[in-house]
Amino acid sequence: MDELWRQFEAWLAEHWPDGLASLNPPASDAQIAELERQLGVTLPADYVACLKIHDGQSGGDFLFDGMAFLSCEEVYRQWRVWKELLDDGVFAGEASEPEAGIKNDWWNPRWIPFTHNGGGDHLCLDLDPAESGTLGQVITMWHETGDRERVAAGFEAEYRRRCQAALEAELKVVAGVPQMLEALPLPYCVASNGSHDKMRATLGLTGLLPRFAGRMFSAQEVAAPKPAPDVFLHAARSLDVDPARCLVVEDTPTGVRAGVAAGMTVWAYSALTPASRLIEAGAASAFAQMADLPLLLQA
Template identity: 40%
Template sequence: MPADYPDLVIFDCDGTLVDTERISVRVNLQLLNEVGGDYTEQEIRELFVGASLETYATLVEARLGKPLEADWIARWSTMFRSICERELEPVDGIVEALDGIAETGVALCVASNGMRHDVIRNLSQIGLHDRFDGRIFSATDVAVGKPAPDLFLHAAADFDAAPDRCAVVEDSVAGVLAARAAGMVVYAYAGGMTTAERLAGPDTHVFDDMRHLPALIRETWSAAVVG
């Protein structure tokens, strides 16, 4: 592996590879408020972007004071998929970022709180699945999803990569916290639904243009090695 690059780069999927988070926020805003959630768009961004299904259900049911209806996930998924089929796109600049990292020969994988079949379908729709085929990990692979570190540690172990030799590309607070807890260096994308201020913190490099990611990793990893 290049001395000035990590051994493994782990990508989140939603909001990092695939621009699904904007669609998810729209769906939540409509459906949650239809059942009396009275959420603002800002609240939905802060509470649910990057959250696991378990966290989502816990927060919503506490707000509503009652369990979600049995068909809730089906209704949510139907509306979400309908919009995705019409509008889903790659995150701006991600193709250039993946090309730049691939040139180094460093291993890439995906570790998402989403369901594996959803990750595969979304990546396939935007033409990115082949880049990660056989290297997709989901929260269903571990006992606890993000913000716990389990998923990232599981992905690293599969590649026999030490956590401190892994870089994680994330766009959510839950994902950033998980990567830090795993002892990995974080590259936090602030060009989506989460502000730079909420992503900033230790062992975290915040950026807002995916095209800059390959050079940013090289520059910051080199500095860490020199230090």
């Protein structure tokens, strides 16, 4: 875990200094013990090892694909919100639609959130798996849908996958995007939960920054990030376009819900997320190749 963090910190320092600056100092043994007492669980050793390097992050952009890496304090705060809803009977009679190895609870007090997207969705450590599951497996927790996916056998496996993807990919442009932008018959912009610094870094590394000059909009400029519609509405106002005449292309359920809430038409780019999940979130249609978008717009 130490070596993986060193590599990731070096990558952040070069490509995303604000992300590096958002990381908290290590959690103390006392902080971790208090969190375990509050939750009534023993946390997995690989997750504890991570907290002893960085106790989550504070402020800045979301570190994990649109999700913040939670500190001990925030883990308990998010868990307590769900626990109070459970105790109040909000989930009585509700069942989720889990993948194999996950119990069909809507929420389980032994699902420990370690990320949060600002809109009620999490990645959780599952400390109460179903018979075919693995203690400590990483699962999704969507507040609006019953999907519960198993994304990794444990915390370290998931963290390693995300870090190595960043280290190996070096922010390569998605196939077909330059050609798609060249052929688009309509004006376009980017509206992101990330900061302007992060957008400049990522678009700069992929060579796309000049195409978006003056047309980048950040959720840091508005009251609430996606899945709230604020950043999309801000972009439409700034460009003097009626939201009803806007097309949003999104690849996450959170982004899809934000576009729908803004009153915009949403098409789902499904190369990274199953089309069924994006359609369920409200997308009008889905496509898997960015190069196809200009032709779809003319259909």
